[in-house]
Amino acid sequence: xxxxxxxxxxxxxxxxxxxxxxxxxxxxxxxxxxxxxxxxxxxxxxxxxxxxxxxxxxxxxxxxxxxxxxxxxxxxxxxxxxxxxxxxxxxxxxxxxxxxxxxxxxxxxxxxxxxxxxxxxxxxxxxxxxxxxxxxxxxxxxxxxxxxxxxxxxxxxxxxxxxxxxxxxxxxxxxxxxxxxxxxxxxxxxxxxxxxxxxxxxxxxxxxxxxxxxxxxxxxxxxxxxxxxxxxxxxxxxxxxxxxxxxxxxxxxxxxxxxxxxxxxxxxxxxxxxxxxxxxxxxxxxxxxxxxxxxxxxxxxxxxxxxxxxxxxxxxxxxxxxxxxxxxxxxxxxxxxxxxxxxxxxxxxxxxxxxxxxxxxxxxxxxxxxxxxxxxxxxxxxxxxxxxxxxxxxxxxxxxxxxxxxxxxxxxxxxxxxxxxxxxxxxxxxxxxxxxxxxxxxxxxxxxxxxxxxxxxxxxxxxxxxxxxxxxxxxxxxxxxxxxxxxxxxxxxxxxxxxxxxxxxxxxxxxxxxxxxxxxxxxxxxxxxxxxxxxxxxxxxxxxxxxxxxxxxxxxxxxxxxxxxxxxxxxxxxxxxxxxxxxxxxxxxxxxxxxxxxxxxxxxxxxxxxxxxxxxxxxxx
Amino acid sequence: xxxxxxxxxxxxxxxxxxxxxxxxxxxxxxxxxxxxxxxxxxxxxxxxxxxxxxxxxxxxxxxxxxxxxxxxxxxxxxxxxxxxxxxxxxxxxxxxxxxxxxxxxxxxxxxxxxxxxxxxxxxxxxxxxxxxxxxxxxxxxxxxxxxxxxxxxxxxxxxxxxxxxxxxxxxxxxxxxxxxxxxxxxxxxxxxxxxxxxxxxxxxxxxxxxxxxxxxxxxxxxxxxxxxxxxxxxxxxxxxxxxxxxxxxxxxxxxxxxxxxxxxxxxxxxxxxxxxxxxxxxxxxxxxxxxxx
Numbered sequence: 001x002x003x004x005x006x007x008x009x010x011x012x013x014x015x016x017x018x019x020x021x022x023x024x025x026x027x028x029x030x031x032x033x034x035x036x037x038x039x040x041x042x043x044x045x046x047x048x049x050x051x052x053x054x055x056x057x058x059x060x061x062x063x064x065x066x067x068x069x070x071x072x073x074x075x076x077x078x079x080x081x082x083x084x085x086x087x088x089x090x091x092x093x094x095x096x097x098x099x100x101x102x103x104x105x106x107x108x109x110x111x112x113x114x115x116x117x118x119x120x121x122x123x124x125x126x127x128x129x130x131x132x133x134x135x136x137x138x139x140x141x142x143x144x145x146x147x148x149x150x151x152x153x154x155x156x157x158x159x160x161x162x163x164x165x166x167x168x169x170x171x172x173x174x175x176x177x178x179x180x181x182x183x184x185x186x187x188x189x190x191x192x193x194x195x196x197x198x199x200x201x202x203x204x205x206x207x208x209x210x211x212x213x214x215x216x217x218x219x220x221x222x223x224x225x226x227x228x229x230x231x232x233x234x235x236x237x238x239x240x241x242x243x244x245x246x247x248x249x250x251x252x253x254x255x256x257x258x259x260x261x262x263x264x265x266x267x268x269x270x271x272x273x274x275x276x277x278x279x280x281x282x283x284x285x286x287x288x289x290x291x292x293x294x295x296x297x298x299x300x301x302x303x304x305x306x307x308x309x310x311x312x313x314x315x316x317x318x319x320x321x322x323x324x325x326x327x328x329x330x331x332x333x334x335x336x337x338x339x340x341x342x343x344x345x346x347x348x349x350x351x352x353x354x355x356x357x358x359x360x361x362x363x364x365x366x367x368x369x370x371x372x373x374x375x376x377x378x379x380x381x382x383x384x385x386x387x388x389x390x391x392x393x394x395x396x397x398x399x400x401x402x403x404x405x406x407x408x409x410x411x412x413x414x415x416x417x418x419x420x421x422x423x424x425x426x427x428x429x430x431x432x433x434x435x436x437x438x439x440x441x442x443x444x445x446x447x448x449x450x451x452x453x454x455x456x457x458x459x460x461x462x463x464x465x466x467x468x469x470x471x472x473x474x475x476x477x478x479x480x481x482x483x484x485x486x487x488x489x490x491x492x493x494x495x496x497x498x499x500x501x502x503x504x505x506x507x508x509x510x511x512x513x514x515x516x517x518x519x520x521x522x523x524x525x526x527x528x529x530x531x532x533x534x535x536x537x538x539x540x541x542x543x544x545x546x547x548x549x550x551x552x553x554x555x556x557x558x559x560x561x562x563x564x565x566x567x568x569x570x571x572x573x574x575x576x577x578x579x580x581x582x583x584x585x586x587x588x589x590x591x592x593x594x595x596x597x598x599x600x601x602x603x604x605x606x607x608x609x610x611x612x613x614x615x616x617x618x619x620x621x
Numbered sequence: 622x623x624x625x626x627x628x629x630x631x632x633x634x635x636x637x638x639x640x641x642x643x644x645x646x647x648x649x650x651x652x653x654x655x656x657x658x659x660x661x662x663x664x665x666x667x668x669x670x671x672x673x674x675x676x677x678x679x680x681x682x683x684x685x686x687x688x689x690x691x692x693x694x695x696x697x698x699x700x701x702x703x704x705x706x707x708x709x710x711x712x713x714x715x716x717x718x719x720x721x722x723x724x725x726x727x728x729x730x731x732x733x734x735x736x737x738x739x740x741x742x743x744x745x746x747x748x749x750x751x752x753x754x755x756x757x758x759x760x761x762x763x764x765x766x767x768x769x770x771x772x773x774x775x776x777x778x779x780x781x782x783x784x785x786x787x788x789x790x791x792x793x794x795x796x797x798x799x800x801x802x803x804x805x806x807x808x809x810x811x812x813x814x815x816x817x818x819x820x821x822x823x824x825x826x827x828x829x830x831x832x833x834x835x836x837x838x839x840x841x842x843x844x845x846x847x848x849x850x851x852x853x854x855x856x857x858x859x860x861x862x863x864x865x866x867x868x869x870x871x872x873x874x875x876x877x878x879x880x881x882x883x884x885x886x887x888x889x890x891x892x893x894x895x896x897x898x899x900x901x902x903x904x905x906x907x908x909x910x911x912x913x914x
Contacts, residue, residue, distance in 0.1 A: 025844070029858065034848040035714035035721070035837055036781075036807040037857055039871055040864070055845075055860070 002157075004075035004113050004599070011070045018062035022055075054618060061615045065608055072604035085118055086125050088206055088590055093129035095145070095180035098122055102136040102159065103166035104299025105189050105573050108217065111210045112161045115185045118208055118592055122183060123151045135171055137186070138162035163299060163512045163554055165573045166192035169199075178203045185592065187211040190579040191572045197579075201586055210592040211578040216243040218266055219300030219574035220290055223509075224469075225307050233258075233277040233307060234424075237290060241266040242575045253277065255288025287557050287564055300574035304557050304566035306508045313503050314339040317360040318348060324363040324390075324479055331492055338499065345371075353378040358502050359385045363477045366395035379470050384502040389443045390477030401466065402473065403446040408460060413438035413484075417457040425453070425463075425497045429490075437490050439483045442476045472498055508565040515550040518560060530556030666690045700741035701758045701798030703825075704729045705790060706772065709749040710851040711807045713777035716836035717896065722777045724895045725803035725832050730772055732801055737765045745771060746793070748786035749779035755793055780852040783808045787816035797824040806831050810875055814882050821886050828889045831879065835894045838872055840865045 003009060034040070090096075100119050106112040123132060126148040134142040134151070142159070143151055168184065169192075175182060181204050186193065188211040196207075222238040233255075241247050245268065252261045258277050286307040293301075315338050319325045325342065332340040343351065345364055353359060353374055364387075367375070375385060375398070392407045408414065416435050419426060426434070434454075444460045450473065454463040464473045478485050478495070485491045510516050524537050525547055531554055538545040547560060552567045559565075583589055669678055669689030682690045706729050712722035729745065736743045737760070744758030745768045754775070756768060783806065794800070800820050806813050806829075821827050842861040849856045861868075876892055883890035 029845055029847050030842075031847040031849060031856075032842075033714065033851050035711040035805060035834065035851055037848060037850040037853070037855060038807050039868060039875075040848060040859065041857065054863070 001076050001078045001600070002117070004077060004110060006074055006157075008070055008074035011073070012067070014070065015063050015067045017066065018059055022059050058615060058618060061611050061618070065611045065615065068604045068608035068611060072601050072608060075599060075601045076604065077599040077601075085121060085208060085590060085592070088588065089122060089125050090130070090181060091127065093127040093131075095131045095133075095178075096122075096126060096148075096183065097133045097135065097175060097178060097180065098183040098185070099135045099137060099168065099171060100159070101166055101168065101184070101186035101192075102138050102140070102162045102164075103189075103192065103573055104161055104163050104569060105166075105187055105192075105297065105576055106210070107161050107299055108187065108215060108297045108576055109212065111187050114210055114592060115208075116156050116159055118185050118210075120153055120156050123148050123156070124153075136162065137166040137168045137171065137192075138164040139167050139171065161299075163569045165513070165570045168192060169195045172199065172201065172205070176200075176202065181206060183208060185210065187576065188579045188581060189573070189575065190577045191575050193579045193581070196581055196587070199587075204586050204588070206588045206590060207581070208590050208592040212576070213578060215296070215576040216245075216247065217297045217300075217574055217576055218242060218247055218249060218292065219297075219571050220292065220303035221270065221571045223290065223303055223305050225305075233286065235275045235277060237273050237275065237303075238270060239264070239266055239273065240270045240571065240574070241268050242577065244268055250293045252291045252293060253288065254291070256286050258288070285564065287566070289557075297574060297576070299569050300571050302555060303568055304555055306557070306564050306566045308508060313358065313499070314341070314356045315358045315360065315499065316340075316351075316353065316356040317342045317362060318345050318364075319343075319362045320345045320364055324388075324477060327478055327491065328360065328362065328495075331495055348374065353383060354381065357384065358499060359383065360388065361385060362388045363390045363479075364393070365391050366393055367398045368395055369397050372397040379468075382470065385471045386498055386502075387471065387473045388477055389445070389473065389475050390441055390479075390482050392443065401448055401471070402450060402464070403448070405444045405446050408442045408444055408458070409440070413440050414442055414456040414458060414460065415439070416454055416462060417459075419454040419463075423453055424501050425494065427497070429493070433490055437483055437485050439476045439485075441482045445473065445475055472501075508563075510552060510565055510567050511570050512552050512555060512567060513550075513570075514552060514567075515548055516552065516558075516560070516565060518547050518549075518563060520545055520547050520561060522561065525561040526559075527561075528559040530554045530558075665693045667693055700736065700739070701796055702732070702736045702741055702743045703758060703790075703794060703798060703800045704732055704743065704745045704768075705787070705800060705802040705804070706745065706747045706775075707749070707781065707783075707786075707802075707804030708747050708775055708777050709779055709781040709807075710777050711781055711805055712832075713851055714805075714834055714837065715895070716834050716841075719895055720777075721805055721832045721834055721895055724893075725830065726772045726775075728830060728832075728893075729801070729803055730769055733765060733768045733772075737762070743768060746790045747771065747775050748790060749777075750782040750785065751779045753786060753789055755790065757793070758798065781805075781808050782812075784812040784816045788819055791819050791823060794820075794823065794825065799826045799828065801828045801830065803830045803832060805833055805837075806879070810878060814879070817883070817888055818886055821888055826889075827887075829879075829883060829891065831876070831890065831892045833892070833894055835896045838869060838894075840868060 098119055100115050102112065106115060119134070123134075126132060128147070128149045130148045131145050132148045132151060133144050133146070134156075136142060136159070140162075142155065166186070166189070168186065172182070172184075179202065182201075183206050185208045188207065188209050199205075218239060218241040220237065221240050224236040224238075225233065235253075239249075239251075247266045248263060249266055250261060250263050253259070253275070255277070260277075262275070264273060288305055288307075290303045290305070291301060315332075317325055317328055317332075317340060319328075319342065329342070332338060341356075345361075348371065359375075359378065361375075364371075379385060389404070390407075393404045396402075396404060415438060419434055421429075421431070439456065439462075442456065442460055442462070445464065447461060447464050450464040450466055450471075452461045452464050455461050460475065462475050464475075465471065476482050478491050520538050522538060522545065524535050527534055527536050527549065529551070536547060536549065538547045540546075549558075549560060552558070555568050556566075557564055558567055581587075581589060666679065666682070667690070669691045673691050677691045679690050679692050682688070706725055708722060712725065713720050715721065715723075733743045733745065740760060742758035742760040743765065745754075745756045747754045754771060756764070756771060781804075783804065787802075802817075817827055817829065840861045845858060845860040847856050847858045880890050880892075882888075
């Protein structure tokens with residue numbers, strides 16, 4: 001007999017409780033003076049034996065009741081002696097590699113426990129002289145080239161699910177030249193195993209498939225902090241429902257300053273929810289977590305976050321003509337909170353953008369290959385760029401993002417027609433103010449991977465944003481030649497709003513298995529993780545001391561000296577969609593339908609109930 | 622004199638104890654005598670016969686009828702009462718404030734006082750297996766004080782042997798009278814009855830107050846208990862919940878047996894529990910007695 005929740009077995013010593021209580025009360029029997037035992041003495045002989053027997057019976061029943069309850073909590077099950085898997089095992093001694101998928105998707109409906117049982121069964125039933133290697137898809141080696149008879153059940157029993165994704169592809173590729181049999185016990189998730197469709201292997205790969213066609217799972221994909229008014233945190237939470245029906249999910253938000261619960265209706269697919277949370281204190285860093293309650297797969301139900309507001313926000317304004325930035329200079333001379341640097345476009349080769357949080361590229365005539373590399377690299381590192389166009393780009397190497405089709409310099413002017421009024425940039429703007437300015441020169445952009453936030457009355461876009469929210473493109477310049485904006489009230493607040501929009505630094509978010517590289521000027525730093533504290537030495541790389549930390553085994557808030565980071569699971573693992581895979585000569589698929597139908601929980605609950613009833617009856621005799 | 626509380630005395634004054642049996646006495650009282658003679662209560666007239674005392678002639682009748690009529694009186698005699706109080710250790714049992722012995726002592730004191738008020742002579746015997754203190758009946762205020770003092774001083778001690786004790790007391794009772802027994806009768810039931818019969822055979826009127834603590838019947842314990850016998854000091858461990866039903870049944874049968882056998886031998890048997898108010902138990906009995914008259 002095995003247990004699905006063996007931790008409850010630690011409660012088994014509690015069965016001695018009735019016995020202890022019995023003896024405790026026996027030693028503490030009340031002594032009373034009674035007038036005469038004249039009438040009691042005779043009765044005692046007749047009835048006392050029965051009551052002694054009843055007492056023993058009650059004691060036994062109480063012990064059994066506790067034992068049955070504990071056993072039912074630990075969810076016992078027994079396994080069938082001959083399962084279909086045994087038919088595929090080799091009769092002769094062979095070298096065998098068994099790979100058990102321990103990615104967190106295996107946590108769905110006890111798949112991992114089933115997987116362990118299958119693993120045990122395979123090992124137990126292999127030829128005694130077979131050599132076995134056991135691997136986990138999280139790249140952990142459990143047993144290496146060991147005689148199967150020497151592999152203990154306890155070793156397998158103690159295996160735990162990992163929060164990581166499956167690295168089965170890498171493992172199988174490393175095994176390409178292996179001559180033997182490979183068993184892969186997995187849920188055959190499409191996300192992790194689609195490589196198997198074209199996988200070429202010399203060895204015989206036997207897949208024991210535990211996956212389910214129908215499943216219900218949803219997860220938290222992403223969390224973003226949108227700029228918000230003071231004393232508020234504006235969250236955008238992106239959830240995914242992998243199943244085919246709408247789910248109603250209770251979701252809780254815990255943080256240093258807040259704690260609340262919401263019930264969200266989640267249709268199939270991805271959905272974003274915007275939430276405004278009151279921020280009580282004036283903290284610059286807020287840590288917390290979002291949790292989906294009562295859901296099947298736990299691995300992707302929690303999302304840890306760190307909200308950190310950027311204090312110093314260095315901005316670089318790159319320009320070609322001084323006249324294009326006259327109003328920027330005027331604007332930033334009054335916005336003293338920002339560190340502004342101005343740089344002519346021709347001088348950009350001598351600086352690195354990485355020390356700036358935001359770039360303004362104002363009215364360039366060309367984006368050459370070098371500038372493209374610089375900008376692409378900067379955007380990849382989560383830098384923010386605001387591109388203000390107006391002139392036709394003679395050379396645009398940014399073609400994968402946008403193309404300039406033409407420059408509108410028609411007679412008269414254009415005005416703003418449609419605008420995303422809910423976007424953060426336009427908060428506090430009234431329609432009248434937005435629609436008032438006149439634009440004389442506009443670049444007509446063909447947007448790729450960009451969403452249009454504002455468009456003109458002739459359908460030309462005015463303001464575009466990329467899907468990662470790192471790039472904003474204005475199609476007209478804010479100068480006298482292009483618009484009458486400088487004379488209007490819109491210009492100053494609109495630019496300030498864009499700066500404020502990007503003034504929120506992206507969360508310090510990492511994923512399980514990711515290596516965290518951070519600069520520290522210390523030889524050794526203290527690391528606090530959800531699974532313990534330890535010290536780690538920094539290394540010297542290119543003259544600076546860095547810490548390389550890759551032991552992100554569990555999701556949670558990690559603290560590296562004084563720096564806090566959030567570590568989460570990779571969400572793709574939550575998509576349990578099964579791979580449609582067909583058998584080939586060197587690939588066999590066996591359904592991993594095993595044993596757990598024989599779960600004994602309800603039997604034990606029934607026993608406990610029967611014992612309870614018997615005890616009640618006995619008490620009334 | 623803690624037993625004679627003023628409100629109790631006040632109530633007693635309004636009630637009479639009428640003895641069923643007319644006994645000889647040398648003091649006047651309220652008890653009926655078979656002899657008609659000089660007494661307080663008028664009975665009848667009869668014609669004067671030679672030899673009658675002249676002072677018995679009713680001169681008012683003579684003035685009206687011109688004939689001699691003599692007044693006859695129903696003579697009222699004193700009752701000789703013996704209060705028998707069991708002071709064995711079992712009587713010390715109490716489940717609440719008052720023990721059986723305290724309760725019995727109080728009742729005995731009340732009876733002593735009442736009988737005194739009715740000009741009856743009262744004696745007391747306080748008994749257990751080893752010892753018996755006996756004060757023969759007398760009618761005097763001083764004697765009443767002695768009785769009450771004795772009751773007050775005495776403490777429960779020793780074991781119960783009702784047959785032996787009552788036989789001894791029976792020997793000491795020279796003249797017949799009213800015997801009132803206060804005991805829990807925790808002894809062999811046949812011996813108890815035998816003892817009562819001995820007293821009854823001497824033509825005494827016997828009243829038995831079988832005094833019990835309610836817990837002795839109810840056995841209100843919800844856990845196994847070590848019971849210690851107050852008399853023998855022996856101990857037994859048992860779960861009262863298990864024997865309660867049978868124990869109560871046995872006790873009820875015993876009460877029924879005593880009641881039946883007492884009626885058969887003209888003995889007045891009264892089962893009294895210590896949770897009954899003193900006065901309630903006492904007056905209830907007196908009322909019953911007054912109805913017997």
